[in-house]
Amino acid sequence: MIITETRYFSTFQVAKICGAFHTTVINWVNKGRLKARTTPGGHRRIAAADLVDFMKRFEMPIPADLAVRAKRILIVEDDLGSQRMFTLALETLPGVEVAVCSGGLEALLDIGKNPPDLVVLDIRIPQVDGFEVCRVLRASEATKPLKVIAVTGDALDAEQLAFLRQNADGYFQKPIPTRDLSDLAAELLELEPLAAEAAG
Secondary structure, three states, X not given: OOOOOOEEEEHHHHHHHHOOOHXXXXXXXXXXXXXXXXXXXXXXXXXXXXXXXXXXXXXXXXXXHHHOOOEEEEEEOOOHXXXXXXXXXXXXXXXXXXXXXXXXXXXXXXXXXXXXXXXXXEOOOOOOOHHHHHHHHHHOOOOOOOEEEEEEOOOOOHHHHHHHHHHOOXXXXXXXXXXXXXXXXXXXXXXXXXXXXXXX
């Protein structure tokens, strides 16, 4: 099952979009005028739909920038706890949208219809395992450039590790520090580093 995707903006990005001071955006959030969520690290994130609603409500011009495609991250993971943990860590990155698939075949079908910029790929998944998904992605010119972060809770042998070193852009053994995962994702997607934000 594919989970709905959401695009989020930092308060600094919202300030730039709205032509306002960063402190003004924080005040909008604090007064409940602009809906926002707070990340575990204390940063504010505003969903694109909420920002557009806010701008319409206050008759602000909505720039074409809001229509620019966000970087898409596809999490391929069958464990519900890991799905949630990875999603929470990655959806707070500015300018990204996150989708989740629970099996390899489902992931390949989704990638064929809507190619992501980054795949976070569990190696031990149902239908088609992560190694085969990675082989298929690297065998096609259309999907070869996709960034892949492999994850697994199992010990891998030397041949499997060599395969991942050659075919994945990163590899984590579970349990994964979520900050390390989001930092690597931001680096691979060439996102702006998270600026220190006033938690308010």
